[in-house]
Amino acid sequence: MENSAQNIMIEAARERLFRDAKIDVLSATQDAENEKARAEVARSFISDTLTVPTPKMQAYAVQASLGDDVYHEPTAIALETAIARLSGKEAALFMPSGTMSNQIGIRTHLKQPPYNVLCDHRAHIYKYEVGGLGFHSGAAVTPVLPVNQHHLTLEDVEANVTLGTDMHYAPTEVIALENTLNGTIIPQNDVLAIAAFARKEGIAMHLDGARLWHVAAETGIPLSELCAPFDSVSLCFSKGLGAPVGSCLVGNADFIRRARRFRKMFGGGMRQIGALVGAAAYAVSNNLSFLPGVHALTRKLEKGLEEIGCEITSRAETCMVFFDPTSIGVELAELIERAAALPHPIRLSGSRLVVHIQTAPETVDDFLTLVRTLAEEKRAAGFVRLAQAVKTNGKNGIYKEVFVRTSLSRSL
Numbered sequence: 132m133e134n135s136a137q138n139i140m141i142e143a144a145r146e147r148l149f150r151d152a153k154i155d156v157l158s159a160t161q162d163a164e165n166e167k168a169r170a171e172v173a174r175s176f177i178s179d180t181l182t183v184p185t186p187k188m189q190a191y192a193v194q195a196s197l198g199d200d201v202y203h204e205p206t207a208i209a210l211e212t213a214i215a216r217l218s219g220k221e222a223a224l225f226m227p228s229g230t231m232s233n234q235i236g237i238r239t240h241l242k243q244p245p246y247n248v249l250c251d252h253r254a255h256i257y258k259y260e261v262g263g264l265g266f267h268s269g270a271a272v273t274p275v276l277p278v279n280q281h282h283l284t285l286e287d288v289e290a291n292v293t294l295g296t297d298m299h300y301a302p303t304e305v306i307a308l309e310n311t312l313n314g315t316i317i318p319q320n321d322v323l324a325i326a327a328f329a330r331k332e333g334i335a336m337h338l339d340g341a342r343l344w345h346v347a348a349e350t351g352i353p354l355s356e357l358c359a360p361f362d363s364v365s366l367c368f369s370k371g372l373g374a375p376v377g378s379c380l381v382g383n384a385d386f387i388r389r390a391r392r393f394r395k396m397f398g399g400g401m402r403q404i405g406a407l408v409g410a411a412a413y414a415v416s417n418n419l420s421f422l423p424g425v426h427a428l429t430r431k432l433e434k435g436l437e438e439i440g441c442e443i444t445s446r447a448e449t450c451m452v453f454f455d456p457t458s459i460g461v462e463l464a465e466l467i468e469r470a471a472a473l474p475h476p477i478r479l480s481g482s483r484l485v486v487h488i489q490t491a492p493e494t495v496d497d498f499l500t501l502v503r504t505l506a507e508e509k510r511a512a513g514f515v516r517l518a519q520a521v522k523t524n525g526k527n528g529i530y531k532e533v534f535v536r537t538s539l540s541r542s543l
């Protein structure tokens with residue numbers, strides 16, 4: 132009697148649970164919302180991480196094999212083998228994110244603190260990975276300002292590396308470069324010079340190659356040649372190539388075997404990932420060839436901004452251009468607001484404009500029209516540009532040109 136009352140209670144509780152656990156994540160107007168999202172991405176300069184999977188990518192991805200990747204998923208193995216071949220390395224490992232790929236890559240090089248990682252002061256691994264090098268690897272970081280204000284050279288590395296046995300210092304055990312960095316390309320000769328020095332000193336070389344695809348597409352240098360100076364490289368599928376997630380860490384077979392164990396420890400041992408890997412494979416196969424067009428569109432944007440009178444603060448070497456509209460009397464906040472208020476809004480988040488495979492060419496035209504309109508409004512309101520270039524001794528002892536301006540000075 133008691134048992135059957137208990138069973139009735141359990142049955143009722145189950146029914147409640149099954150009813151409460153009905154979760155419909157699709158809205159009633161999902162298709163329309165997705166169309167709207169696609170339209171918004173076509174008019175966003177915020178980041179190439181915003182690119183969305185296309186119906187063709189999704190259709191390809193769902194055909195992938197169904198294995199558990201902790202026990203070696205066939206689609207994942209196929210992608211990893213192909214990426215290892217393309218990058219000229221022995222092995223590759225699929226990662227859920229570029230951050231995990233970088234952090235595990237560096238963690239796998241490092242064994243016993245104290246040590247430090249030398250990188251550019253703007254590097255993603257240093258600025259945007261939540262202090263992960265300290266947390267995951269117990270590593271100190273030496274962030275370096277490149278003297279040429281563009282990319283690290285051997286001279287920068289030699290001036291900042293920690294060698295020797297002086298007990299006051301944590302020795303440099305990894306030099307980590309990033310290519311592209313803010314859309315700019317490190318000349319391969321500089322990479323080779325740094326790598327030769329690192330090899331001589333027994334220092335490992337890691338590359339954050341989230342957008343190395345862009346370097347290969349722009350320069351014509353094969354991916355394997357770009358990767359050759361490095362012991363490990365992280366390549367992303369979810370930035371310029373437009374996959375929803377994923378990166379591959381590449382290196383020699385022993386390195387990747389050890390990285391696989393760290394991936395499990397970091398919580399990145401994934402199960403039925405065929406569809407994610409399928410989307411990444413589709414992105415590499417179909418979207419890489421769009422990058423030269425993306426770069427040409429970025430240069431068109433740069434040229435237009437320059438013609439209107441904006442200062443270009445970092446050139447369009449690949450898919451990004453940085454600009455300063457105060458030279459035409461316009462504050463960035465005002466431009467962002469006006470772009471968002473257009474009948475077909477354009478989104479930007481600051482001085483960095485990122486062009487991607489889903490940027491509509493009209494977005495560039497419409498943006499330039501808006502900047503031109505604002506420049507005319509400012510001129511009509513009396514803005515004059517005092518283009519009086521003065522030489523000033525910059526923060527790191529570098530002489531650079533600085534324009535002295537008034538924001539809204541009345542011309543006489």
Ligand SMILES: Cc1ncc(COP(=O)(O)O)c(C=O)c1O
Binds near residue numbers: 180370
């Ligand atoms: C250069 C670079 N490296 C690494 C990452 C990290 O990638 P994820 O967002 O997949 O963690 C990003 C992200 O935008 C990036 O731009």
